[in-house]
Amino acid sequence: MLYQRSSALFAEAKNYIPGGVNSPVRAFNSVGGTPVFIKKAKGAYLWDEDGRKYVDYINSWGPAILGHAHEAVVEAVKKQAEKGFSFGTPTELETEIAKVIVEGVPGIDKIRMVSSGTEACMSAIRLARGFTGKDKIIKFRGCYHGHADSFLISAGSGAATFGMPISPGVTQGTAKDTLLADYNNIEQILSLFEKNHGEIAAVIVEPVAGNMGCVLPENNFLTHLKQICSTNGALLIFDEVMTGFRLAFGGAQEVYNVEADLVCYGKVIGGGLPVGAFAGRSEIMDHLAPIGDVYQAGTLSGNPIAMAAGLTTLEILRDNPTIYLELKNSTSQLAIGLGSILNQKNIPHTINRKGSMMSLFFQVSSVSNFKDASEANHSLFNHFFHHMLKEGIYLPPSGYETWFISKDITEEEISKTLEAMEKLEY
Numbered sequence: 001m002l003y004q005r006s007s008a009l010f011a012e013a014k015n016y017i018p019g020g021v022n023s024p025v026r027a028f029n030s031v032g033g034t035p036v037f038i039k040k041a042k043g044a045y046l047w048d049e050d051g052r053k054y055v056d057y058i059n060s061w062g063p064a065i066l067g068h069a070h071e072a073v074v075e076a077v078k079k080q081a082e083k084g085f086s087f088g089t090p091t092e093l094e095t096e097i098a099k100v101i102v103e104g105v106p107g108i109d110k111i112r113m114v115s116s117g118t119e120a121c122m123s124a125i126r127l128a129r130g131f132t133g134k135d136k137i138i139k140f141r142g143c144y145h146g147h148a149d150s151f152l153i154s155a156g157s158g159a160a161t162f163g164m165p166i167s168p169g170v171t172q173g174t175a176k177d178t179l180l181a182d183y184n185n186i187e188q189i190l191s192l193f194e195k196n197h198g199e200i201a202a203v204i205v206e207p208v209a210g211n212m213g214c215v216l217p218e219n220n221f222l223t224h225l226k227q228i229c230s231t232n233g234a235l236l237i238f239d240e241v242m243t244g245f246r247l248a249f250g251g252a253q254e255v256y257n258v259e260a261d262l263v264c265y266g267k268v269i270g271g272g273l274p275v276g277a278f279a280g281r282s283e284i285m286d287h288l289a290p291i292g293d294v295y296q297a298g299t300l301s302g303n304p305i306a307m308a309a310g311l312t313t314l315e316i317l318r319d320n321p322t323i324y325l326e327l328k329n330s331t332s333q334l335a336i337g338l339g340s341i342l343n344q345k346n347i348p349h350t351i352n353r354k355g356s357m358m359s360l361f362f363q364v365s366s367v368s369n370f371k372d373a374s375e376a377n378h379s380l381f382n383h384f385f386h387h388m389l390k391e392g393i394y395l396p397p398s399g400y401e402t403w404f405i406s407k408d409i410t411e412e413e414i415s416k417t418l419e420a421m422e423k424l425e426y
């Protein structure tokens, strides 16, 4: 049996942890089978508990952009750990990382650190409400902004995978303040602003969506959102938890040349440790406690070990901008290779990609929103996923997720991936 030890570990985990996992998409519920338990990772590769080796296209769901256990990051973490783990006081490191980010990213003056992307997005929404004095927010179907109550309305990622876009436990009171629109649909945004005149605090959007699979903004979608928000006194919030420091150092704001009012970060920003952050202009950020009246706090916010990992990762990205070009090239090589194999096999498909994010949708001709993504053939994706896993290629275990390419995925790994793809039968 290929996954003998993983199966035993999963059975044991289920006795003590709901569903055996600490985050739902890890459970393989949508693709079926037993999740693979990973023992270690280095560079482009994962090793499971049964001793099998995989080329990794999840990269911790985004953070490991430099590949796993990058030496400089490991060194920074070790060095900081020897000085103590957490003090509950300000540290110089926090200013250092804030400076690197504020100087490298368009349109932001100040940044506040938290411990997850969820925290970043929920804090940004509170700040937007406090700043504007309005209650309602608009989010897009299939976008995921973490698991805070306001966002679990037609959400992407695991919520989409498990067909539970509106979670029990979210009150009617909360749900009524979250308005929904389809991704890439400006008409719907205009009509929501008209119907809820003067009541909308913010529009939150993944500037390149990654939680319904990878879906790109079309027809100057982001520029239009910015204009509509400005006209109506609402804030535009870019949730760059996935795209920040990944599409470019300045994220989607830099790539699409649109400045949001607030920006949320996570994933890459912590270099693999639990970090999130939200940022914006001083006039907005200064509404936060202790100088402003919008409360927000965290015992482990700005944790020194996490800051050391994040700072080292960001400095490497900032000082080696060719990494972004290399990532883009490997991703396009992979996408073009996969596309031509699928064409040879007469399997209709769409591949969406931007920078080092990509997704493969089976049997649809284009994917611009959640409805398109859900019309893809997900059972074929699941078959494909298990074939690739057996061949030593680790893809996200759901057709509603994005593949992340790391700097350590080079021609060798891409060739391996394409060879595995050649063997796909269906």
Ligand SMILES: *Cc1c(COP(=O)(O)O)cnc(C)c1O
Pocket: 115, 116, 117, 118, 119, 121, 144, 145, 146, 147, 206, 210, 211, 239, 240, 241, 242, 266, 267, 276
């Ligand atoms: C992952 C993700 C989040 C949530 O971040 P967590 O660290 O898992 O809480 C929020 N928004 C987007 C766009 C994400 O991809």
